Amino acid sequence: MHSILVIGCGSIGERHLRCFQKTGRCVVSACDTHGALLAVIEERYKVPVFSSLDMALAESRFEAVVICTPAHLHLPIAIKLLNLRLHVFIEKPLAIDNALVPQLRESIAKAERFVAVAYVYHLMPWIVGAREFLKTGELGKVLQASSISGQHFPTFRPAYRDIYYARHELGGGGIQDALTHIVNVTEWLIGPCTRVFCDAAHQSLEGVNVEDTVNVSARHGEALVSYAMTQFQVPNENTLLINCEYGSVKIKTNHQRWGLIRMGDKDWTWHQTPTMERDDMFIAQANAFLDGVEGKDTLLCTFEEAVQTLKFNQAALRSAATGSAIVIE
Numbered sequence: 001m002h003s004i005l006v007i008g009c010g011s012i013g014e015r016h017l018r019c020f021q022k023t024g025r026c027v028v029s030a031c032d033t034h035g036a037l038l039a040v041i042e043e044r045y046k047v048p049v050f051s052s053l054d055m056a057l058a059e060s061r062f063e064a065v066v067i068c069t070p071a072h073l074h075l076p077i078a079i080k081l082l083n084l085r086l087h088v089f090i091e092k093p094l095a096i097d098n099a100l101v102p103q104l105r106e107s108i109a110k111a112e113r114f115v116a117v118a119y120v121y122h123l124m125p126w127i128v129g130a131r132e133f134l135k136t137g138e139l140g141k142v143l144q145a146s147s148i149s150g151q152h153f154p155t156f157r158p159a160y161r162d163i164y165y166a167r168h169e170l171g172g173g174g175i176q177d178a179l180t181h182i183v184n185v186t187e188w189l190i191g192p193c194t195r196v197f198c199d200a201a202h203q204s205l206e207g208v209n210v211e212d213t214v215n216v217s218a219r220h221g222e223a224l225v226s227y228a229m230t231q232f233q234v235p236n237e238n239t240l241l242i243n244c245e246y247g248s249v250k251i252k253t254n255h256q257r258w259g260l261i262r263m264g265d266k267d268w269t270w271h272q273t274p275t276m277e278r279d280d281m282f283i284a285q286a287n288a289f290l291d292g293v294e295g296k297d298t299l300l301c302t303f304e305e306a307v308q309t310l311k312f313n314q315a316a317l318r319s320a321a322t323g324s325a326i327v328i329e
Protein backbone atom coordinates (compact mmCIF):
# COMPACT_ATOMS: atom_id res chain seq x y z
CA MET A 1 0.00 0.00 0.00
CA HIS A 2 1.23 3.46 -0.84
CA SER A 3 1.20 6.14 1.85
CA ILE A 4 -0.21 9.50 0.73
CA LEU A 5 -0.48 12.83 2.55
CA VAL A 6 -3.06 15.32 1.25
CA ILE A 7 -1.92 18.86 2.12
CA GLY A 8 -4.85 21.29 2.21
CA CYS A 9 -8.21 19.58 2.66
CA GLY A 10 -10.58 22.27 1.40
CA SER A 11 -12.84 21.71 -1.58
CA ILE A 12 -10.46 19.86 -3.90
CA GLY A 13 -8.24 18.39 -1.18
CA GLU A 14 -11.21 16.58 0.34
CA ARG A 15 -12.10 15.21 -3.09
CA HIS A 16 -8.52 13.98 -3.63
CA LEU A 17 -8.53 12.39 -0.18
CA ARG A 18 -11.79 10.54 -0.88
CA CYS A 19 -10.73 9.51 -4.40
CA PHE A 20 -7.26 8.30 -3.38
CA GLN A 21 -8.98 6.22 -0.69
CA LYS A 22 -11.30 4.77 -3.33
CA THR A 23 -8.37 3.47 -5.39
CA GLY A 24 -7.81 0.88 -2.65
CA ARG A 25 -4.09 1.21 -3.34
CA CYS A 26 -3.03 3.59 -0.57
CA VAL A 27 -3.48 4.75 2.98
CA VAL A 28 -4.26 8.45 3.12
CA SER A 29 -3.51 11.06 5.79
CA ALA A 30 -4.71 14.65 5.88
CA CYS A 31 -3.04 17.93 6.74
CA ASP A 32 -4.73 21.33 7.01
CA THR A 33 -4.03 24.41 9.10
CA HIS A 34 -7.78 24.97 9.62
CA GLY A 35 -8.59 23.08 12.83
CA ALA A 36 -12.38 22.87 12.50
CA LEU A 37 -12.12 21.62 8.91
CA LEU A 38 -9.57 19.01 9.94
CA ALA A 39 -11.92 17.69 12.64
CA VAL A 40 -14.65 17.21 10.02
CA ILE A 41 -12.21 15.37 7.72
CA GLU A 42 -11.08 13.10 10.56
CA GLU A 43 -14.66 12.24 11.48
CA ARG A 44 -15.83 11.77 7.87
CA TYR A 45 -12.93 9.69 6.49
CA LYS A 46 -11.37 8.13 9.62
CA VAL A 47 -7.85 9.15 8.56
CA PRO A 48 -4.86 10.39 10.57
CA VAL A 49 -4.87 14.20 10.57
CA PHE A 50 -2.15 16.79 11.14
CA SER A 51 -2.56 20.51 11.79
CA SER A 52 0.65 21.44 9.98
CA LEU A 53 2.97 19.98 7.38
CA ASP A 54 5.90 20.06 9.81
CA MET A 55 3.88 18.11 12.35
CA ALA A 56 2.90 15.53 9.72
CA LEU A 57 6.53 15.08 8.67
CA ALA A 58 7.69 14.82 12.28
CA GLU A 59 5.07 12.28 13.32
CA SER A 60 4.74 10.02 10.30
CA ARG A 61 6.30 8.76 7.07
CA PHE A 62 4.82 9.27 3.61
CA GLU A 63 5.79 8.11 0.16
CA ALA A 64 3.94 10.86 -1.72
CA VAL A 65 1.97 14.06 -1.22
CA VAL A 66 -0.91 15.80 -2.98
CA ILE A 67 -0.58 19.59 -2.67
CA CYS A 68 -4.05 21.16 -2.55
CA THR A 69 -3.35 24.51 -0.90
CA PRO A 70 -3.95 27.77 -2.76
CA ALA A 71 -1.51 28.20 -5.66
CA HIS A 72 0.98 30.66 -4.10
CA LEU A 73 2.03 27.83 -1.73
CA HIS A 74 2.35 25.04 -4.32
CA LEU A 75 5.99 25.51 -5.24
CA PRO A 76 7.50 26.23 -1.79
CA ILE A 77 5.80 23.06 -0.48
CA ALA A 78 6.76 21.00 -3.55
CA ILE A 79 10.44 21.98 -3.26
CA LYS A 80 10.54 21.15 0.45
CA LEU A 81 9.02 17.70 -0.11
CA LEU A 82 11.03 16.80 -3.19
CA ASN A 83 14.16 17.61 -1.21
CA LEU A 84 12.90 14.96 1.26
CA ARG A 85 12.58 12.62 -1.75
CA LEU A 86 8.79 12.30 -1.76
CA HIS A 87 6.73 11.93 -4.93
CA VAL A 88 4.65 15.05 -5.52
CA PHE A 89 1.28 15.71 -7.13
CA ILE A 90 0.47 19.43 -7.42
CA GLU A 91 -2.95 20.99 -7.97
CA LYS A 92 -3.39 23.48 -10.79
CA PRO A 93 -2.34 26.15 -11.53
CA LEU A 94 1.29 25.19 -10.93
CA ALA A 95 2.02 28.57 -9.30
CA ILE A 96 1.19 32.26 -9.52
CA ASP A 97 4.56 33.23 -11.04
CA ASN A 98 7.72 31.55 -12.27
CA ALA A 99 10.04 32.70 -9.45
CA LEU A 100 10.57 29.21 -8.00
CA VAL A 101 10.27 27.24 -11.25
CA PRO A 102 14.05 26.85 -11.80
CA GLN A 103 14.52 25.75 -8.18
CA LEU A 104 11.74 23.18 -8.49
CA ARG A 105 13.22 21.92 -11.77
CA GLU A 106 16.54 21.42 -9.97
CA SER A 107 14.84 19.61 -7.06
CA ILE A 108 13.06 17.29 -9.49
CA ALA A 109 16.32 16.43 -11.23
CA LYS A 110 18.03 15.67 -7.92
CA ALA A 111 15.19 13.81 -6.19
CA GLU A 112 14.35 11.46 -9.09
CA ARG A 113 10.78 11.22 -7.83
CA PHE A 114 7.51 11.29 -9.78
CA VAL A 115 6.03 14.76 -10.20
CA ALA A 116 2.79 15.64 -12.00
CA VAL A 117 0.23 18.43 -12.01
CA ALA A 118 -3.47 17.75 -11.45
CA TYR A 119 -4.96 19.19 -14.66
CA VAL A 120 -7.78 16.68 -14.52
CA TYR A 121 -8.88 17.08 -18.18
CA HIS A 122 -5.99 14.71 -19.03
CA LEU A 123 -8.11 11.93 -17.54
CA MET A 124 -11.28 12.64 -19.53
CA PRO A 125 -11.81 9.78 -22.02
CA TRP A 126 -13.51 12.05 -24.60
CA ILE A 127 -10.38 14.22 -24.64
CA VAL A 128 -7.99 11.29 -24.68
CA GLY A 129 -9.98 9.81 -27.61
CA ALA A 130 -9.81 13.05 -29.60
CA ARG A 131 -6.10 13.37 -28.83
CA GLU A 132 -5.34 9.83 -30.01
CA PHE A 133 -7.18 10.56 -33.25
CA LEU A 134 -5.45 13.92 -33.81
CA LYS A 135 -2.09 12.24 -33.28
CA THR A 136 -2.69 10.00 -36.32
CA GLY A 137 -2.35 13.16 -38.44
CA GLU A 138 -5.16 11.99 -40.75
CA LEU A 139 -6.74 15.47 -40.84
CA GLY A 140 -3.47 17.23 -41.65
CA LYS A 141 -2.26 20.32 -39.84
CA VAL A 142 -4.34 22.12 -37.22
CA LEU A 143 -5.08 25.54 -38.71
CA GLN A 144 -7.53 27.04 -36.24
CA ALA A 145 -9.39 26.20 -33.04
CA SER A 146 -12.06 27.84 -30.93
CA SER A 147 -13.11 27.17 -27.39
CA ILE A 148 -16.34 28.35 -25.77
CA SER A 149 -16.75 27.48 -22.13
CA GLY A 150 -18.42 28.63 -18.97
CA GLN A 151 -20.58 27.87 -16.01
CA HIS A 152 -22.40 29.66 -13.22
CA PHE A 153 -19.53 29.69 -10.74
CA PRO A 154 -21.59 30.86 -7.73
CA THR A 155 -23.75 27.74 -8.13
CA PHE A 156 -20.74 25.40 -8.21
CA ARG A 157 -18.60 27.27 -5.66
CA PRO A 158 -20.85 29.38 -3.42
CA ALA A 159 -17.86 30.30 -1.20
CA TYR A 160 -15.97 31.92 -4.11
CA ARG A 161 -15.77 35.32 -2.37
CA ASP A 162 -14.03 33.86 0.70
CA ILE A 163 -11.40 31.64 -0.93
CA TYR A 164 -8.28 32.10 -3.07
CA TYR A 165 -10.53 32.86 -6.07
CA ALA A 166 -11.02 36.49 -4.94
CA ARG A 167 -7.32 37.40 -5.34
CA HIS A 168 -4.87 37.05 -8.24
CA GLU A 169 -1.92 36.69 -5.86
CA LEU A 170 -3.50 33.52 -4.41
CA GLY A 171 -4.20 32.03 -7.86
CA GLY A 172 -7.67 33.55 -8.23
CA GLY A 173 -9.67 35.06 -11.09
CA GLY A 174 -11.03 33.39 -14.20
CA ILE A 175 -7.71 33.15 -16.06
CA GLN A 176 -5.71 31.29 -13.42
CA ASP A 177 -8.60 29.34 -11.96
CA ALA A 178 -10.79 28.22 -14.87
CA LEU A 179 -9.38 29.15 -18.29
CA THR A 180 -6.09 27.53 -17.28
CA HIS A 181 -7.76 24.07 -17.53
CA ILE A 182 -8.95 24.77 -21.07
CA VAL A 183 -5.66 26.22 -22.26
CA ASN A 184 -3.65 23.40 -20.70
CA VAL A 185 -5.72 20.78 -22.49
CA THR A 186 -5.66 22.70 -25.77
CA GLU A 187 -1.87 22.83 -25.52
CA TRP A 188 -1.91 19.08 -24.86
CA LEU A 189 -3.98 18.56 -28.00
CA ILE A 190 -2.42 20.97 -30.49
CA GLY A 191 0.84 22.24 -28.98
CA PRO A 192 1.95 25.18 -26.82
CA CYS A 193 0.54 28.67 -26.95
CA THR A 194 3.08 31.11 -28.39
CA ARG A 195 1.25 34.46 -28.45
CA VAL A 196 -1.64 35.90 -26.43
CA PHE A 197 -3.92 38.87 -26.78
CA CYS A 198 -6.34 38.86 -23.85
CA ASP A 199 -9.33 40.99 -23.00
CA ALA A 200 -10.75 40.26 -19.56
CA ALA A 201 -13.19 41.97 -17.21
CA HIS A 202 -15.22 41.61 -14.09
CA GLN A 203 -18.73 41.50 -15.50
CA SER A 204 -20.97 39.89 -12.94
CA LEU A 205 -19.84 37.96 -9.86
CA GLU A 206 -20.80 39.82 -6.70
CA GLY A 207 -18.28 40.49 -3.95
CA VAL A 208 -15.09 40.10 -6.00
CA ASN A 209 -13.16 42.32 -8.43
CA VAL A 210 -11.20 39.69 -10.37
CA GLU A 211 -12.09 38.89 -13.98
CA ASP A 212 -15.00 36.49 -14.47
CA THR A 213 -15.11 36.90 -18.26
CA VAL A 214 -12.22 36.35 -20.65
CA ASN A 215 -11.75 36.56 -24.42
CA VAL A 216 -8.40 35.51 -25.85
CA SER A 217 -7.04 35.61 -29.36
CA ALA A 218 -3.99 33.35 -29.37
CA ARG A 219 -1.50 31.56 -31.58
CA HIS A 220 -0.34 28.06 -30.87
CA GLY A 221 2.52 28.00 -33.33
CA GLU A 222 0.89 28.28 -36.77
CA ALA A 223 -2.65 27.68 -35.46
CA LEU A 224 -4.96 30.60 -34.62
CA VAL A 225 -6.98 29.92 -31.48
CA SER A 226 -9.80 31.82 -29.81
CA TYR A 227 -10.98 31.27 -26.25
CA ALA A 228 -14.20 32.69 -24.81
CA MET A 229 -15.06 31.94 -21.20
CA THR A 230 -17.49 33.24 -18.64
CA GLN A 231 -18.12 32.31 -15.03
CA PHE A 232 -21.61 33.82 -14.81
CA GLN A 233 -23.44 32.17 -17.70
CA VAL A 234 -26.35 29.87 -16.95
CA PRO A 235 -25.40 26.85 -19.12
CA ASN A 236 -22.52 24.71 -17.86
CA GLU A 237 -20.98 24.10 -21.27
CA ASN A 238 -17.57 23.51 -22.71
CA THR A 239 -16.88 23.01 -26.41
CA LEU A 240 -13.61 22.93 -28.30
CA LEU A 241 -13.64 22.90 -32.12
CA ILE A 242 -10.37 22.08 -33.87
CA ASN A 243 -10.30 22.81 -37.59
CA CYS A 244 -7.65 21.01 -39.63
CA GLU A 245 -6.68 20.91 -43.30
CA TYR A 246 -8.95 17.95 -44.15
CA GLY A 247 -11.62 18.00 -41.46
CA SER A 248 -12.52 18.98 -37.93
CA VAL A 249 -12.68 17.53 -34.44
CA LYS A 250 -15.11 18.74 -31.82
CA ILE A 251 -14.97 17.99 -28.09
CA LYS A 252 -18.11 18.54 -26.02
CA THR A 253 -17.00 18.06 -22.44
CA ASN A 254 -20.43 18.59 -20.92
CA HIS A 255 -21.75 15.77 -23.15
CA GLN A 256 -18.65 13.60 -22.56
CA ARG A 257 -18.18 12.97 -26.27
CA TRP A 258 -15.95 13.91 -29.16
CA GLY A 259 -16.83 14.11 -32.85
CA LEU A 260 -15.13 13.94 -36.18
CA ILE A 261 -16.09 15.30 -39.60
CA ARG A 262 -13.90 14.62 -42.62
CA MET A 263 -13.91 16.63 -45.84
CA GLY A 264 -16.97 15.36 -47.80
CA ASP A 265 -18.88 14.04 -44.75
CA LYS A 266 -22.41 15.37 -44.33
CA ASP A 267 -22.48 15.21 -40.55
CA TRP A 268 -20.45 14.58 -37.43
CA THR A 269 -19.53 11.07 -36.30
CA TRP A 270 -19.75 11.14 -32.52
CA HIS A 271 -17.79 9.00 -30.08
CA GLN A 272 -19.73 8.83 -26.83
CA THR A 273 -17.62 7.74 -23.86
CA PRO A 274 -19.02 5.93 -20.76
CA THR A 275 -20.63 8.36 -18.32
CA MET A 276 -18.28 9.61 -15.62
CA GLU A 277 -19.26 11.42 -12.46
CA ARG A 278 -16.82 14.03 -11.14
CA ASP A 279 -15.33 11.67 -8.54
CA ASP A 280 -14.74 9.03 -11.26
CA MET A 281 -12.30 11.40 -13.00
CA PHE A 282 -10.48 12.06 -9.76
CA ILE A 283 -10.29 8.33 -8.96
CA ALA A 284 -8.84 7.77 -12.45
CA GLN A 285 -6.42 10.62 -11.80
CA ALA A 286 -5.41 9.18 -8.40
CA ASN A 287 -4.78 5.78 -10.02
CA ALA A 288 -2.67 7.45 -12.71
CA PHE A 289 -0.60 9.23 -10.08
CA LEU A 290 -0.03 5.96 -8.20
CA ASP A 291 0.96 4.36 -11.52
CA GLY A 292 3.50 7.14 -11.95
CA VAL A 293 4.85 6.53 -8.44
CA GLU A 294 5.27 2.87 -9.47
CA GLY A 295 7.30 3.96 -12.49
CA LYS A 296 4.60 3.35 -15.12
CA ASP A 297 3.74 5.72 -17.98
CA THR A 298 0.80 8.08 -17.39
CA LEU A 299 -1.15 10.71 -19.31
CA LEU A 300 -0.97 13.16 -16.40
CA CYS A 301 0.13 16.73 -17.03
CA THR A 302 3.89 16.89 -16.63
CA PHE A 303 5.76 19.58 -14.71
CA GLU A 304 7.07 21.14 -17.96
CA GLU A 305 3.57 21.16 -19.52
CA ALA A 306 2.29 22.97 -16.44
CA VAL A 307 5.19 25.45 -16.63
CA GLN A 308 4.09 26.22 -20.19
CA THR A 309 0.48 26.79 -19.07
CA LEU A 310 1.76 29.00 -16.25
CA LYS A 311 3.48 31.10 -18.92
CA PHE A 312 0.10 31.41 -20.65
CA ASN A 313 -1.61 32.48 -17.40
CA GLN A 314 0.98 35.18 -16.80
CA ALA A 315 0.95 36.38 -20.40
CA ALA A 316 -2.86 36.57 -20.41
CA LEU A 317 -2.94 38.58 -17.18
CA ARG A 318 -0.26 40.92 -18.53
CA SER A 319 -2.00 41.30 -21.85
CA ALA A 320 -5.32 42.11 -20.13
CA ALA A 321 -3.58 44.69 -17.92
CA THR A 322 -1.61 46.39 -20.72
CA GLY A 323 -3.86 45.96 -23.75
CA SER A 324 -0.93 44.51 -25.72
CA ALA A 325 -0.29 41.14 -27.28
CA ILE A 326 2.36 39.10 -25.44
CA VAL A 327 4.74 36.66 -27.10
CA ILE A 328 5.47 33.53 -25.02
CA GLU A 329 9.14 32.53 -25.30
Ligand SMILES: NC(=O)c1ccc[n+]([C@@H]2O[C@H](COP(=O)([O-])OP(=O)(O)OC[C@H]3O[C@@H](n4cnc5c(N)ncnc54)[C@H](O)[C@@H]3O)[C@@H](O)[C@H]2O)c1
Nearest residue numbers: 008009010011012013032033034068069070071091092163
Ligand atom coordinates in the same frame (compact mmCIF):
# COMPACT_ATOMS: atom_id res chain seq x y z
N1 LIG B 1 -8.63 20.44 -10.39
C1 LIG B 1 -9.74 21.07 -10.07
O1 LIG B 1 -10.78 20.81 -10.64
C2 LIG B 1 -9.70 22.10 -8.97
C3 LIG B 1 -10.89 22.53 -8.40
C4 LIG B 1 -10.82 23.44 -7.35
C5 LIG B 1 -9.59 23.94 -6.93
N2 LIG B 1 -8.45 23.51 -7.52
C6 LIG B 1 -7.13 24.04 -7.10
O2 LIG B 1 -6.79 23.42 -5.86
C7 LIG B 1 -6.17 24.37 -4.98
C8 LIG B 1 -7.02 24.49 -3.71
O3 LIG B 1 -8.33 24.88 -4.08
P1 LIG B 1 -9.61 24.66 -3.08
O4 LIG B 1 -10.77 25.06 -3.90
O5 LIG B 1 -9.56 23.32 -2.49
O6 LIG B 1 -9.31 25.78 -2.00
P2 LIG B 1 -9.86 25.83 -0.49
O7 LIG B 1 -9.68 27.22 -0.03
O8 LIG B 1 -11.22 25.21 -0.43
O9 LIG B 1 -8.85 24.85 0.29
C9 LIG B 1 -7.50 25.15 0.51
C10 LIG B 1 -7.14 24.55 1.87
O10 LIG B 1 -5.72 24.68 2.08
C11 LIG B 1 -5.53 24.89 3.46
N3 LIG B 1 -4.20 25.44 3.67
C12 LIG B 1 -3.73 26.69 3.38
N4 LIG B 1 -2.44 26.80 3.70
C13 LIG B 1 -2.05 25.59 4.19
C14 LIG B 1 -0.82 25.09 4.66
N5 LIG B 1 0.30 25.85 4.70
N6 LIG B 1 -0.76 23.81 5.10
C15 LIG B 1 -1.88 23.03 5.07
N7 LIG B 1 -3.09 23.46 4.62
C16 LIG B 1 -3.17 24.73 4.19
C17 LIG B 1 -6.67 25.84 3.86
O11 LIG B 1 -6.91 25.82 5.26
C18 LIG B 1 -7.82 25.26 3.05
O12 LIG B 1 -8.58 24.32 3.80
C19 LIG B 1 -6.05 25.66 -5.79
O13 LIG B 1 -4.79 25.71 -6.39
C20 LIG B 1 -7.13 25.53 -6.85
O14 LIG B 1 -6.83 26.23 -8.04
C21 LIG B 1 -8.48 22.59 -8.53
